[in-house]
């Protein structure tokens with residue numbers, strides 16, 4: 001369930017990778033929020049979304065009048081490997097809404113399971129044999145073509161063994177009375193799943209989507225960005241369509 005403009009609404013949980021997901025927690029605002037915040041300077045307000053409103057959003061997005069897109073807010077719950085969380089965490093502007101203290105901490109809108117207190121069973125992203133990618137020819141791309149399946153099988157086996165060794169050492173340390181905050185050092189961190197809440201303005205969400213749906217973003221993050229896109233497009237069809245202009249969007253639309 002998500003709180004959509006004050007109402008509890010059933011919303012999908014979009015599965016990503018082998019164990020991850022993205023879920024909407026809350027939304028305040030809609031396309032009309034963008035329109036009305038832009039029209040306030042003329043003391044005008046729309047109650048039903050019209051073709052004129054659509055044109056206004058297009059105009060605002062095209063000419064970089066971005067502040068009207070900052071009055072709508074979205075909160076997501078995300079479960080992803082730490083390597084994705086580490087990249088997502090960089091989206092800061094438009095995410096620091098929690099409090100009215102002038103010197104507020106810009107990272108306060110990010111809350112994550114740290115494994116300091118909880119000892120919930122660790123979950124890891126295990127790359128399947130056909131999912132391993134080669135180093136790219138162009139260094140600016142993160143990865144290239146899939147590796148040979150035989151090598152993929154070997155790598156998956158090695159990863160599973162490596163993760164298992166870390167888990168065993170972690171369990172052993174806990175068993176010997178070591179605190180969770182230090183025992184976690186044994187866990188294979190980059191693939192460890194973490195759960196967090198991310199809140200951002202509509203503009204902040206669109207900025208992340210533009211960067212992370214693009215072909216040069218890490219594949220795993222691209223998959224999470226697609227899940228975010230699928231969740232928000234329904235609630236902000238015009239604003240997201242106008243703000244998110246990366247090349248891959250066309251590809252995505254083609255798939256539907």
Ligand SMILES: Cc1cc2nc3c(=O)[nH]c(=O)nc-3n(C[C@H](O)[C@H](O)[C@H](O)COP(=O)(O)OP(=O)(O)OC[C@H]3O[C@@H](n4cnc5c(N)ncnc54)[C@H](O)[C@@H]3O)c2cc1C
Nearest residue numbers: 087090091092093094095204207208211212214216217218
């Ligand atoms: C393909 C790719 C590869 C990357 N590789 C690396 C890497 O190797 N190492 C690394 O550290 N990061 C890397 N990043 C992260 C990148 O540097 C950004 O931190 C991340 O994309 C967040 O973008 P942002 O700073 O625009 O976002 P936000 O912090 O959300 O900022 C949004 C926008 O606000 C404006 N803004 C933000 N801060 C200021 C300011 N102080 N003054 C004026 N305007 C401001 C800018 O217009 C900015 O685009 C990578 C990102 C991508 C997409």
